[in-house]
Amino acid sequence: MLSVEEALQKILDEIDILEEETVPILESLGQVLAGDIKSDINVPPLDNSAMDGYAVISQDTIGASEKTPRFLRVIDTVMAGSISRKEVVPGTAVRIMTGAPVPGGADAVVQFENTDDEKHKKSTPDKPITRAGILSEAKSGLNIRRVGEDIAKGAMALKKGTVIRAAEIGLMASLGYGRVKVIRRPVVAILSTGNELVEIDKPLPEGKIHNSNGYSIASLVKRYGFIPKVLGIARDDEEELLGKLKEAQDADMLLTTGGVSMGDYDIVKDIIARDGELVFWKVRVKPGKPLAFGKIKGKDKIIPHLGLPGNAVSCMVSFELFVRPALMKMMGKKNFDKPTIEVILEDTVINNAGRRLYDRAVIERRNGHYYARLTGSQSSGILTSMSLANGLVIIPEDSKKVNKGDTVRALMLDWNEEVNI
Numbered sequence: 551m552l553s554v555e556e557a558l559q560k561i562l563d564e565i566d567i568l569e570e571e572t573v574p575i576l577e578s579l580g581q582v583l584a585g586d587i588k589s590d591i592n593v594p595p596l597d598n599s600a601m602d603g604y605a606v607i608s609q610d611t612i613g614a615s616e617k618t619p620r621f622l623r624v625i626d627t628v629m630a631g632s633i634s635r636k637e638v639v640p641g642t643a644v645r646i647m648t649g650a651p652v653p654g655g656a657d658a659v660v661q662f663e664n665t666d667d668e669k670h671k672k673s674t675p676d677k678p679i680t681r682a683g684i685l686s687e688a689k690s691g692l693n694i695r696r697v698g699e700d701i702a703k704g705a706m707a708l709k710k711g712t713v714i715r716a717a718e719i720g721l722m723a724s725l726g727y728g729r730v731k732v733i734r735r736p737v738v739a740i741l742s743t744g745n746e747l748v749e750i751d752k753p754l755p756e757g758k759i760h761n762s763n764g765y766s767i768a769s770l771v772k773r774y775g776f777i778p779k780v781l782g783i784a785r786d787d788e789e790e791l792l793g794k795l796k797e798a799q800d801a802d803m804l805l806t807t808g809g810v811s812m813g814d815y816d817i818v819k820d821i822i823a824r825d826g827e828l829v830f831w832k833v834r835v836k837p838g839k840p841l842a843f844g845k846i847k848g849k850d851k852i853i854p855h856l857g858l859p860g861n862a863v864s865c866m867v868s869f870e871l872f873v874r875p876a877l878m879k880m881m882g883k884k885n886f887d888k889p890t891i892e893v894i895l896e897d898t899v900i901n902n903a904g905r906r907l908y909d910r911a912v913i914e915r916r917n918g919h920y921y922a923r924l925t926g927s928q929s930s931g932i933l934t935s936m937s938l939a940n941g942l943v944i945i946p947e948d949s950k951k952v953n954k955g956d957t958v959r960a961l962m963l964d965w966n967e968e969v970n971i
């Protein structure tokens with residue numbers, strides 16, 4: 551049986567990066583830049599003030615203090631977005647607001663707090679301020695943001711391969727780019743298999759259960775910025791399954807849940823093996839052993855197919871470990887790992903499976919350490935144990951017993967801001 555790392559490598563080996571697309575910048579959040587972005591402009595476009603205050607000639611402020619103010623004649627007021635046509639000459643100053651271009655002649659800005667201005671409050675057209683008392687010395691360049699200090703015209707602003715976050719979207723906006731070339735998001739077909747499944751809006755006949763996997767898996771797909779294409783339910787019937795699989799033909803990946811274990815009706819892996827290519831089946835992991843990975847024929851390309859286990863927890867854990875990295879690779883990302891941290895176990899864990907355990911846990915920080923407490927039964931169908939958890943503690947395949955108080959690693963699914971613990 552393959553280890554988690556071997557299985558993941560086999561999957562990643564079969565994954566190609568998708569094509570480029572051009573999208574409005576706001577839609578590109580989480581996508582990967584498909585080309586370098588250079589700046590056509592200087593940001594900021596001109597030297598401008600970092601403070602509300604007076605634009606002065608620094609020489610004029612020599613010796614200025616609370617006790618010995620240097621008085622300057624105020625010749626103009628300039629706000630952000632406007633330009634003062636006045637030249638600051640010795641003995642004069644221009645009132646200037648944050649972001650306003652620094653007028654000619656001035657080489658420093660003294661903030662209002664270091665002038666006698668606080669007493670005057672506002673300068674209005676009917677009561678203009680005509681004199682400013684400077685109360686501290688200003689070095690040349692004080693409170694001046696230089697032209698192009700953020701990005702100079704012609705400079706590289708963002709490199710190909712950058713993952714776009716809020717800051718990058720802001721940066722593109724500041725450069726005046728409304729659209730951006732990125733690697734497109736994969737479309738992921740999701741099919742739930744099983745005779746026992748009933749859609750959520752239908753009453754439950756005896757012996758049936760609601761299709762929860764279709765929803766949890768589609769939500770994971772959305773959470774990481776991929777596009778779900780929900781195909782609903784197929785019974786454990788070859789004809790019905792094949793019919794539904796046709797609807798996955800133009801997807802970039804097919805995910806099925808169920809039908810990959812040892813049961814009489816577990817036909818998914820047999821169909822992959824017969825009609826496509828089964829790369830592997832089974833991974834040395836718990837939950838999630840019966841994971842099938844294969845390739846099926848799509849409309850104009852081969853589509854990777856991950857046959858996820860049917861159990862509600864298993865399919866979600868398999869998604870985090872194997873599907874998420876594969877889809878991130880398709881989107882052009884390079885770092886697939888979710889963070890793992892060191893945690894102190896608050897329960898003793900027995901591992902008789904000889905597989906790597908990913909046990910659901912509440913992980914919280916206390917007194918400078920992270921502690922992990924299991925969320926009850928680790929049976930792979932108990933979805934509430936997943937709902938209570940914010941991480942998975944990793945018990946190595948060769949550890950038969952890990953004691954309460956021992957330190958292990960944990961894979962963080964969510965951090966505290968997203969879960970109530």
Ligand code: AMP
Pocket residue numbers: 742743744746747759760761762763764807808809810811813816859860861862931
């Ligand atoms: P299977 O591998 O198909 O035998 O499924 C394993 C277990 O997962 C069975 O108990 C199924 O009832 C359950 N299961 C399969 N598919 C779903 C689903 N879509 N939603 C909830 N439970 C499921």
Ligand code: MG
Pocket residue numbers: 743744745786808809815816860
């Ligand atoms: Mg089944």
